[in-house]
Amino acid sequence: MTGLSPSQLQKPQNERSGVPGGWIPGAGRILVCRGVCGPATEDWPDSSRDGCPSPLPCGISSSHPQQGRRAAENPGPAVTPCRCLSPSDTPSPQDNTEYFLSSGDKIRFFFEKGVFDEKALHAHDPVFKGATHSSKVQAVARSLGFHMPVVVQSMYIFKQPRIGGKVPAHQDATFLYTEPLGRLLGLWIALEDTTVENGCLWFIPGSHTSGVSRRMVRTPAGSMTGISIRGSDPAWDNSLYVPTEVGRGSLVLIHGEVVHKSEQNLSDHSRHVYTFHLMEASGTVWSPENWLQPTAELPFPPLYT
Secondary structure, three states: OOOOOOOHHHHHHOOOOEEEEOOOOOOOEEEEEEOOOOOOEEEEEOOHHHOOOOOOOOEEEEEEEEOOHHHHOOOOOEEEEOEEOOOOOOOOOOHHHHHHOOOOOOOOOOEEOOOEEOOHHHHHHHHHHHHHOOOOHHHHHOOOOOOOOOEEEEEEEEEEOEEEEEEOEEHHHHHHOOOOOOOOOEEEEEOOOOOOOOOOOOOOOOOOOOOOEEEEEEEEOOOOOEEEEEOOOOOHHHOOEEOOOOOOOOOOEEEEEOOOOOOOOOOOOOOEEEEEEEEEEEOOOOOEEEEEEEEEEEEOOOOOO
């Protein structure tokens, strides 16, 4: 299975766009957000052409396109009860913080101003595990030069009609910090059409080159909050944001330092997304201060199988 084309790989990182897509029925596109996003120009062949019986990344049947949604809405025994987390920078009460900090190796649910999401699907749910480790994902990682990619986190995000909350401007490396920087990649798969009205992603082109000035870190064991915010973000100019509307089945690749956000969903249409993060493990130090830490039960699993 082909990843990015040679012509796309030859472009500077902040100019890549228009990567072929088609990750769920209805065919979409991949947009490489290394600081800039743009329209797709090619179609990704159905995965049935490389031996997969479904045009999905793996496992989600084309005859049942809502299987992924149902798997998220009706998970198995690995699930633990819900908690509500504050959307602000102020750490939540102790019980919620412990629930959050220990969520990396479990499927757990979080409500945030109408946005419902769940974590660790890549490890515990066979549908999402198959999608995460699909031949298409592996091909993209290889074409981007990943030698030892590992999966550090996954989420199914429910941005529901009329109540789906906004996600403030941020950089993923604020929460998932590596040394050196530049070793983190987000993969964001749109399970439904995403528009300005229902809360699509917005990016600041070129912002991935400015470093990270704010971090969320674990506090010493026994502290009341468990997490704290170190540093602060600059005042990003709202006029610099570019909306990224993509069709159902599209994949957006998000550099760990690019500034991005999404607005409230005030439309009558939901915006469901499956997203996960890869880290290049070769020559990389995962910060011991990150809120998310691998566990004995679930070390960060290798992407390549």
